Amino acid sequence: MTLQIELAGIQKYYGGYHALRGIDIAIPKGQFVALVGPSGCGKSTLLRTIAGLETITSGAIRIKGEDITRQPPRLRDIAMVFQSYALYPHMTVEKNLTYSLRLKGVPKAEARRKAEEIAEITGLGQLLDRYPRELSGGQRQRVAMGRAIIRNPKAFLFDEPLSNLDAALRVHMRAEVRKLHNSLGATSVYVTHDQIEAMTMADHVVVMRAGVIEQQGAPLDLYDRPVNRFVAGFIGSPAMNFIDGIVTEAGDRVRLTLPGDPIVSFAGHRPAGEAVTVGLRPEHLNVVSETQTGNTLRLPVSLVEQTGSMTYVVTETEPMLTIAANMSRAILTAKSIDVQIDPGHVYLFDRTSEAALQSL
Amino acid sequence: MLSSTPWKRWLLLAIAVVLVAIYLFPLYWMYVTALKTNTETFANPPTLWPHHAELKVTRVWNDMGMGSFIQNSLVIACGTVTLVVLFGTGCAYGLARVRSVWMDVALFLVLMLQVLPASLMVTPIFVAFSQLGLLSWPRTGTILATAANKLPLYIVLVRAAFTQVPRELEEAALVDGNSRIGAFLSISVPLARNGILVSAILIFLQALGEYVYSRSLITDRAYQPATVGLQFFVGPNASDWTGIMTFAAIYVTPILIIFVLLQRRIVSGLTSGALK
Numbered sequence: 001m002t003l004q005i006e007l008a009g010i011q012k013y014y015g016g017y018h019a020l021r022g023i024d025i026a027i028p029k030g031q032f033v034a035l036v037g038p039s040g041c042g043k044s045t046l047l048r049t050i051a052g053l054e055t056i057t058s059g060a061i062r063i064k065g066e067d068i069t070r071q072p073p074r075l076r077d078i079a080m081v082f083q084s085y086a087l088y089p090h091m092t093v094e095k096n097l098t099y100s101l102r103l104k105g106v107p108k109a110e111a112r113r114k115a116e117e118i119a120e121i122t123g124l125g126q127l128l129d130r131y132p133r134e135l136s137g138g139q140r141q142r143v144a145m146g147r148a149i150i151r152n153p154k155a156f157l158f159d160e161p162l163s164n165l166d167a168a169l170r171v172h173m174r175a176e177v178r179k180l181h182n183s184l185g186a187t188s189v190y191v192t193h194d195q196i197e198a199m200t201m202a203d204h205v206v207v208m209r210a211g212v213i214e215q216q217g218a219p220l221d222l223y224d225r226p227v228n229r230f231v232a233g234f235i236g237s238p239a240m241n242f243i244d245g246i247v248t249e250a251g252d253r254v255r256l257t258l259p260g261d262p263i264v265s266f267a268g269h270r271p272a273g274e275a276v277t278v279g280l281r282p283e284h285l286n287v288v289s290e291t292q293t294g295n296t297l298r299l300p301v302s303l304v305e306q307t308g309s310m311t312y313v314v315t316e317t318e319p320m321l322t323i324a325a326n327m328s329r330a331i332l333t334a335k336s337i338d339v340q341i342d343p344g345h346v347y348l349f350d351r352t353s354e355a356a357l358q359s360l
Numbered sequence: 361m362l363s364s365t366p367w368k369r370w371l372l373l374a375i376a377v378v379l380v381a382i383y384l385f386p387l388y389w390m391y392v393t394a395l396k397t398n399t400e401t402f403a404n405p406p407t408l409w410p411h412h413a414e415l416k417v418t419r420v421w422n423d424m425g426m427g428s429f430i431q432n433s434l435v436i437a438c439g440t441v442t443l444v445v446l447f448g449t450g451c452a453y454g455l456a457r458v459r460s461v462w463m464d465v466a467l468f469l470v471l472m473l474q475v476l477p478a479s480l481m482v483t484p485i486f487v488a489f490s491q492l493g494l495l496s497w498p499r500t501g502t503i504l505a506t507a508a509n510k511l512p513l514y515i516v517l518v519r520a521a522f523t524q525v526p527r528e529l530e531e532a533a534l535v536d537g538n539s540r541i542g543a544f545l546s547i548s549v550p551l552a553r554n555g556i557l558v559s560a561i562l563i564f565l566q567a568l569g570e571y572v573y574s575r576s577l578i579t580d581r582a583y584q585p586a587t588v589g590l591q592f593f594v595g596p597n598a599s600d601w602t603g604i605m606t607f608a609a610i611y612v613t614p615i616l617i618i619f620v621l622l623q624r625r626i627v628s629g630l631t632s633g634a635l636k
Contacts, residue, residue: 053531073534086532090550100536147536 003065004029004187005050005155010059012045012211019045021211023059027155027189027204032181034202035191037234042211043191047157050189051080063154079148080157083164085140087132093119093143094128100151114150121180122146138169145177149184156181158190162197174201195235199223207231229354232279232347238312240279241321244351247274254278254348258317262297266346270357277354279347282312282324285339287331296340299323304332313337390612394605401601420606424589430611432499433568433585439503440510440567445560447507448514453544455515456522467519474512478572481509486576498578502585505573510563517562521555522548558625565615586611 005027012020020042027033035043048054050061052073061069068076079100087096095102097118098111106114119125122142132140141161148156158177162170178201181188192198198205199219206216207230215222215231226232232240245254251269256262256278270276288296302316311331313323323339325331348357393401395413420426455467485505486495494501525548533543549556571587578584586607593604 051531051535053534072539073531074537074539078535080532080535082528082532084526084528086526086528088529088532088547099533103537103542147532151536 002029003027004031004063005189006060006062006065007046007050008060008062010046010049010061011057012042012049012054013057019211020049020056023213025206025213025216027187029187030185031203032178032188032190032201033204033206034198035189035206035208036193036195036198037208037214039193040210041208043193043208044159046208047080047159047189047191050155051078051157052076077151077154078157079151079153079155080159081144081148081161083160085132085144085161085164087140087143087147089132092129092131093124093135096132096143097128097146097150099147118146118150121149137165138173141165141173145180149180154187156186156188158188160192161190163192163194177201196237199235205235207234225356226279226347227356229277229279229349229356232349232356236281238282238322238324240281240347241285241319242349243278243280243319243321245276245278247272247276254346256297258297258299260298264295264297264341264346265343266348267343268358270348275351276357277349277351279349280321280341281345281347282322284342284345285321285323286342287313287323287325287328288338288340290338292338292340294340295343296338298336298338300336301331301334306332387612390605390608393602394609396602398600398602416602416606417610420603421610424592424603424607426586426589426607426610428582429584429586429589432583433587433611435499436502436506436570436574436585437564437567439499440506440570441560441564443503443507444511444514444563445556448511449518449549449556451511452515452518453522453548456519457527470512470515474516478505478509478570481505482572482576485573489577495577498580498583501577502570502573505577506567506570509573510566513566514559514563517559518552518555521552521559524555525551554625558622561618561622565619568615 003026005025007023007025010020010023011018023046025033035046037043045054049056052068052071056069059069060067063076063078088099091099094112094115097115098106101111101114115128119128122145124139124142124146127135127139127143132143135143141164144161161177162173165173174197177190180186190198190201202219204216205219205222207214207222209230215227219235222231222235226235229242233242244257247254247270248263249272251272253263253265254270254276256264264278266278285297299315299317299321301313302320303314305312305314311325311328313325313331315321315323315337323337325337331337349355350357392408392410395415396407396410397412397414400407400410400412451470455463455470482505489495489501489505494504529547529551530543533547534540538546568585569587570585574585574588578588581589590604590607590611593600593607
């Protein structure tokens with residue numbers, strides 16, 4: 001497997017501010033990688049260092065094995081789609097699409113033919129002679145994508161390209177970008193703050209916080225086996241519930257700091273008396289009838305949110321918990337709710353280091 | 361804010377009209393005096409409208425050798441604009457793009473330069489030019505001095521235009537395979553062209569009206585611009601006021617026409633930095 005993009009030990013300082021701290025990512029050809037994290041985590045900075053728009057303090061960037069760390073953007077053969085699209089306002093769609101070709105000295109007729117071809121792929125057929133200001137948001141987005149595709153570059157970089165679209169179009173474009181990636185056999189790095197975008201589109205998700213990679217791996221690996229509380233809370237929607245707890249004498253149960261000090265069992269063993277944070281995903285809290293016993297909790301209801309397919313119940317506890325339930329009319333009026341927990345779906349985190357705890 | 365009551369609006373309009381009239385009166389007086397005969401100029405009370413209008417354009421043009429004056433004015437103005445645009449555009453771009461303490465210091469110094477009046481600078485410049493031997497090329501010297509004097513204004517105006525061009529556009533051009541200078545020339549300059557054009561025209565008009573440097577540095581009448589030529593009319597005894605005004609009218613009218621034609625663009629160009 002050849003590596004298309006390789007980031008090794010990247011450090012970036014802005015004066016005294018340490019923006020990127022030892023980033024290592026290896027991206028094989030054809031992979032779709034999502035960089036995800038809260039704003040200010042360094043994901044956009046990292047993308048810009050790959051493009052060559054930011055220099056790095058130390059470390060190496062290799063593309064197809066060639067070290068391009070000190071090369072200017074124009075020599076890297078990488079295409080980038082910007083959040084604001086960055087279409088050249090004084091050029092028509094065709095001129096926007098063929099800008100890179102004209103710089104390379106491609107003959108006019110051939111550039112025009114390629115532009116038409118790209119317009120066909122991206123659905124911009126009739127718009128080649130329009131100016132960007134005459135296009136809708138979705139069309140501008142397509143021009144920005146087309147401008148990247150036309151070059152047939154070694155890699156595509158996306159900087160939150162869908163964040164300016166309305167919700168319905170965003171979902172549609174999500175699938176379209178991924179389809180395009182597959183049909184081109186491209187290598188893509190995609191920055192987003194939306195974990196659903198990252199989960200649905202990417203083969204490989206990199207979760208960042210404060211300039212550090214917290215965890216990287218396949219989307220479901222991150223969902224099933226988060227390495228710390230941050231990743232657990234960031235991946236998954238609605239977010240995981242966190243409750244403080246103490247491991248009981250037996251070592252396979254934990255006492256939760258909820259009203260009535262309920263005890264739930266988890267898979268595996270931990271030292272007795274250990275202070276932990278218990279993570280429970282809303283979708284792993286199964287609503288059951290009152291009569292059922294074994295690893296159940298009774299929780300007072302404060303709010304019920306309906307989305308149609310799912311109903312989210314928010315409990316009146318401290319901390320407040322979210323429960324994802326299947327649609328049921330009974331829940332709407334319920335004062336309290338009984339949930340059952342599968343011991344295999346109980347996550348434990350160290351309360352101070354926040355690292356995920358392996359069962360002993 | 362427009363007032364809601366109609367009489368208030370009329371009052372404001374009336375005040376505006378009066379103010380404009382006061383402001384434009386010298387211009388009106390210039391044209392009217394240019395059309396009067398010499399005796400009518402000194403009539404008391406003065407006449408607001410010439411009784412026997414006569415056009416003296418060709419006489420003044422030929423008698424004063426205005427062709428050479430106007431030509432010199434244009435040479436100096438064009439030379440100044442060329443220098444200012446050549447040096448100022450890059451400087452303004454740098455000041456708009458690079459953000460650091462030193463750039464702030466540089467911008468502050470540029471603004472300080474704008475405060476210094478030409479009459480203050482002319483003596484040191486004269487001494488320096490005379491030592492460099494630049495006084496043998498008086499028009500070149502004047503162009504250099506005027507350009508240096510007008511550069512700060514141009515830089516400040518064009519910098520505002522460049523700050524309006526999103527940085528991402530240049531970055532897109534860089535990633536698309538252009539060099540820094542290529543991105544500057546093919547993306548930033550075309551997008552800031554309104555601001556550049558308007559500022560260049562302003563500098564051109566100001567350079568046409570420049571007097572202090574031309575008066576001090578150019579001694580040979582053959583190289584003097586129209587602003588300096590105008591004062592040959594004013595002798596110790598007699599003054600040909602109607603001739604002076606005709607001269608002034610010939611000189612000012614093309615400038616006025618340019619200004620009126622481009623007025624809308626100039627105003628929008630000047631405020632483009634202030635409003636989004």
